[in-house]
Amino acid sequence: MQNQHSATGPSRPLLGVCVMVTRPANEPEPLSERLRAMGAAVIVQPAICISPPADWRPVDEALARLGEYDWLVFSSANGVRYWFDRMQTQIAGVSPTFRFPKLAAMGPGTADELARYGCKADLVPEQFRAESLADALTQDAAGRRFLLARASRGREVLAERLTAAGAIVEEVVVYTSTDVDRPSAEAAALLRAGKIDWITVTSSAIARSLAKLFGDELRRAKLASISPITSGVLRDLGFEPAAEAAEYTLAGLTEAVAGHQ
DSSP states (O other): OHHHHHHHOTTOTTTTOEEEEOSOTTSOOHHHHHHHHTTOEEEEOOSEEEEOOSOOHHHHHHHHTGGGOSEEEESSHHHHHHHHHHHHHSGGGSOTTOOOOEEEESSHHHHHHHHHTTOOOSBOOSSOSHHHHHHHHGGGOTTOEEEEEEESSOOOHHHHHHHHTTOEEEEEEEEEEEEOSSOOHHHHHHHHTTOOOEEEEOSHHHHHHHHHHHGGGGGGSEEEESSHHHHHHHHHTTOOOSEEOSSSSHHHHHHHHHHTO
């Protein structure tokens, strides 16, 4: 691949490279678009599935009391999407005089999703991970009420840090994340044959699911991790990432893959 890379020029550095994208199938896929724009052949093999929560009642109850919170915190674009789509269906139950809380977004992708719904994030941390968001929010957290709109599974760092700082924290599951049971026959065959050059890993949940889906055959491709947290999970599972995004975004991940060709 090195010779191909040097001959393609800066605009198409991934020409001739096959990349497996493992993000959920039911969400917009800017990562695939970015990779294809750089010349890559993209195989989409979701490692996790995203779906509505099993019970909307806690979300609806939080929506009805939205004016009570000082901060509404989103850790992913999925959380924004499910929250606001539900809010639009339940708007009659929300007081027209409520004071909308301040909005915090884990990273630029989450902030961009807020913008799609006409909202501007009041806070986006410099580093796009829970620890940095916690650092920013805990400076003035004591006695304030935080609502965390989250997945059915995930890290507890943010809630723990805010609670320790004296905040009143509520968490509500706005979407469910589950592992994919088995890979597609095409993806499994291509990986087994050594025809996939890179596999993107964009969350800890995806890292764990990939290890279950493919086992040792995951070593037949290079792994590109979106962040040090995700890289740490991969290492715990016995897989060393070949590239890690310098900026913990999909754009940063794309650049990491292109820079390691």
